[in-house]
Amino acid sequence: MVSTVSSAVGHFVDREAISCFDNIEKRYGDEDGVTTTMIKRLNDYRQNFEVMALAGGLGVLAGLGFIVRDLVRILPNRDVPVPVDLADVPHEVLLGGTAAAQATEAVIRVSELGPVPYTAVLTAALLPTLVLMLVAVCFAVLGRSFASGDFFAPGGLRAMKVTSITLVFGSVVIPTLQVMAANSALASVGVHFGQRMGTDWVLFAAGILLGTVWYAFRRGARLERDTEGLV
Amino acid sequence: MPTEDDGRVHCRLDELLAERGMTLARLAELVGVTVVNLSVLKNDRARAIRFSTLTAICDVLQCEVGDLLVVTPRQ
Structure with a gap:
């Protein structure tokens, strides 16, 4: 009987992932090793998610630090x-x-920038950090x-959607702003050579990937809603 | 698609069980559905029911679907 329950629980965990840690623990908790290991595994997952949340929070704090800098x-x-x-x-x-080395990037120092170049430089410097903070x-x-066991929470879905859109827009806007800032800075010191316009394909790919995950989660949320109250 | 008519389906499981002198736990055992799910159905909190569940309940209680589920008139 105990082994049946244990295998049923193991099966449940593998198929359904983890939806309600505490209920599983209360309902199926027994004294044999298999279930105890399974519950430990569930708690480990929960700890991983808590670490993920903590890492996100630390990322936000780090982002704030970079912005201040x-x-x-x-x-x-x-x-x-x-x-x-x-x-x-x-x-x-x-x-x-x-x-001997070849420099493909440099940092120039400029002062007394006009309002438009100043805005471009400021935005180009802050935007990548803001995007990373959003991801955090x-x-x-x-x-x-x-x-908390709620894998399809509306807040999570919204966060994924907003971040995905921001990453895709950021992949174009950030490089454009950086080129504008560089051109403005070079013009202010009287040097002129064109900066290459481009797209940050890593950000773009990350945005598309997150968008795909968001879509899958949205379908999951819909399925969850559909099966709510099903007996 | 959920509508406001969802709550108009009334489940007569309580009455059918009382007529047969059967407990919810026994029915759950015979039907192969958890007591929690049958309780949801009994208290009209279910929003959908599988054909397999419906058939199994009707088989055990020896009744028709119409005996188990009735649609209450609009108020």
Whole structure:
């Protein structure tokens, strides 16, 4: 009997993932090793989700730190560091005075930027951090709802959808803003060479992937709703 | 698609069990459905029922679907 219950529980866990940790523990908890191991495994999953939520929260805090750092660097509008892409005009440099290397990126420092270049530089610096913070928030929300056993919580679905759309838009907007900022900074120091426009394909792929996961979760939520109250 | 008419289906499981002197637990055992699910059905909290569940209940209680489920008139 005990082994039947244990195998039924094991089967339930594998097929349905984990939907209600506490109920399983109360309903099927027994003294034999198999079920105890299974309950331990469930609790481990829950701990993983809690760690996921915690990591998301820490990501948000780290993002806030980066934003403050960038604001401190940029807001005074003096010696503002602006990354510049040198891929089209690579520069030879000597590392340590002996090793020859090719620089494809550089940071120039500019001061007294006009309102438009200043806005472009500020936005280009802050936007990647904001996007990463949004991803961290999404992780935190999902981790929290997974840990509570509610895999299809509306909050989690919304977070996934918003993050996915932001990642796809960010994959185009962030590189564009960075090129605008670099061009503005170069123009302000009287240097002119074109910056290459591009798309951040990693962000784009991440956005599309998250969008696909969101779609699957949305279908799951619908199925869950449909089977609610089914006997 | 859920509508406001969902709550108009009344399950007469209580009465059928009383007529037969059978408990919900015994019915659950015979039908192969959990007591929790039968309780949901008995208290009109079910929103859908599988044909297999319906058939099994009717077989055990020796009744028709219409004896088990009735639609209450609109108020």
